[in-house]
Amino acid sequence: MIVKRYTYPAVLYFDGETYMLAMHDLRLVTSGTSVEEVYEDMLVYMEGYFQCALAVDEIIEKPSDFATVAKSKSKNVVLLVSVKVVDDKTVL
């Protein structure tokens, strides 16, 4: 059993009322009324995503390069979001 860490860029959108955080590499999106809220929810979804992917040996999409995403989304804030997930299948 090992702990794996995954870090992906996420784009923050804001329309003056609602925040939305989109992790395009994994097709995960959260929405809420604060940055903290969408960030925390994104952690929940990322954890669920990776646990599922590891459990079924799914090929996990590699993260896009942060600089590239930041450049293409220069009008938005781009974050790096990390989660740690326990991989029960991998034995050292």
Add this chain to the structure above:
Amino acid sequence: MADVFEKIENEETVKMYYRNCIGYCKGILGDRCRVYQDEERPDIIRVETLIDVASEVHYTFPLVVKQAPVTVAALAANLGFVGRALFQAVLDEPINLNDFAVLESDERLKDLTVDDLDDLADIVTLRLIKYFKEKVNPNVISDIDNYNNEYASLVDAAYQKQHLNKSASRIKK
């Protein structure tokens, strides 16, 4: 970017989608699926599926229950997430994680509408039912509405928690 933020304002409509998500799981997976509320975060409903009966491998995926208004993009991604997870749980052969992705690109994100939610929900349901009828159980329950009603109270409870959290947050401010 206005379209990205298209919102579903009606609370009953938002709740219906959560209920549908849970309904798909229970209606199709039956005993191989358990639904419960997260103890630490009651606004999250966790759906546990039994992936491999022989080795008893379980997978739990979360539904973060949000109050209306909710952006269409976030709800669509949530439904897609559930759809992907369910397929991984029930299919023998490997599938592409992105089969049910609704966010192919920024362009797709911009074009999302409420209709996409219905389409996605139908695709997830119909394909799962088809698979189960062919490979697992020809008498699989396909009356999702029964399960929607059964788990409506769970969604309501999570929803109520969100209301309480927001009220508490406002008082603190």
